[in-house]
Amino acid sequence: MSSKKDWFTDWFNTKYYHILYQHRDDHEAQVFMNNLVSFTALKKGSSILDLACGKGRHSIYLNKLGYKVTGADLSINSIKHANEFKNDSLQFIVQDMRLPYPLKVDAVFNLFTSFGYFANDDEDVKVLQNIKNSLNDKGVAVIDYLNVDKTIARLTPKETIVLDGIDFHISKEVKNDFIIKKIEFTIDGKYHSYYERVKCLDINRFSKIIEKAGMKIIHTFGDYNLHTFDKIKSNRLILLLGA
Ligand SMILES: C[S@@+](CC[C@H](N)C(=O)[O-])C[C@H]1O[C@@H](n2cnc3c(N)ncnc32)[C@H](O)[C@@H]1O
Incomplete structure (x- = not known):
């Protein structure tokens, strides 16, 4: 495992990340959760690791x-x-997904492109193995990833987004097997630069690392309404996995 200098350790921990993504569609996220628990017939009271x-x-x-x-x-x-927001049935922990998880659950959800960050494929396999080991018998896992084919076909190379008075200059490119999004802005004369980097994992590559981790694909969906995945049209690649 690499050092604290990893991009995902820095960027996601800044307030600027939350400013840039403040308009996430929470309604859509909730519809997705309704659809998932219904499709997987996850009984109320079951345990979920987000x-x-x-x-x-x-x-x-x-x-x-x-x-x-x-x-x-x-x-x-x-x-x-x-x-x-914690309560008796809702807790939060600081955890690196590459390290074994201290609990057993009925379902693990990995949502909104929270995968594919690591340079080495073995670390992706490790994450899936940790997920597998944390599942109870008949437990299921969900990986909600972007559809790399459509994302690459529609990549906006450069744009500026103004939020909370900050001009975020964003550039995107595909390089060395990763989709890289560079985020630059200046505040009070100080220049800031961050990036996000997600691996070009299509369904075929995913299948290989999932198999390597000893898991299997039960279903593939292409959006939050759980329509069938289509390589050209789908916005998302959502994998329902079993051990
Ligand atoms: C794109 S965000 C999605 C967050 C959340 N699932 C949502 O939908 O709002 C990715 C998240 O992954 C977390 N993350 C990145 N690397 C991680 C790691 N190695 N272990 C655990 N979490 C990590 C980041 O801190 C960030 O909160």
């Missing part, structure tokens, strides 16, 4: 639906925020 939960938007909603939820994330600041 792995890479961020500030806990899915965790909090799943808990409201009646599930016992643990949200886990590497970002200390996001977990600090999420902890304001």
Whole structure:
């Protein structure tokens, strides 16, 4: 495992990340959760690990639906925020997804492109093995990833987004097997630069690492309404996995 200098350790822990993504569609996220628990027939009271939960938007909603939820994330600041919502059946922990998880659950959800960050494929396999080891018998896992084919076909090379008075200059490119999004802005004369980097994992590559981790694909969906995955048309690649 590499050092604290990893891009995902820095960027996701900043307030700027949350400013840039403040307009996430929470309604869409909730519809997705309704559809998932219904499709998987996950009984109320079952335990769910929301792995890479961020500030806990899915965790909090799943808990409201009646599930016992643990949200886990590497970002200390996001977990600090999420902890304001904790209760007897909703807890949050700081956890690196590459390390074994201290609990057994009925379902693990990895949502909104919280995968594919690591340079070495073995670390992706490790994450899946950890997920597998944390599942109870008949437990299921969900990986909600972008559809790399469509994302690459529609990549906007450069754009500027103004939010909370900050001009975020964003550039995207595909390089060395990763989709890289560079984020640059200047505040009070100080230049800031961050990037996000997600691996070009299509269904074929995913299948290989999933198999290597000893898991299997039960279903593939292409959007949050759980329509069938289509390589050209789908916005998402959502994998339902079993051990
Ligand atoms: C794109 S965000 C998604 C957050 C959340 N699932 C949501 O939908 O709002 C990715 C999250 O992954 C977390 N993350 C990145 N690397 C991680 C790691 N190695 N272990 C655990 N969490 C990690 C980040 O801190 C961030 O909160």
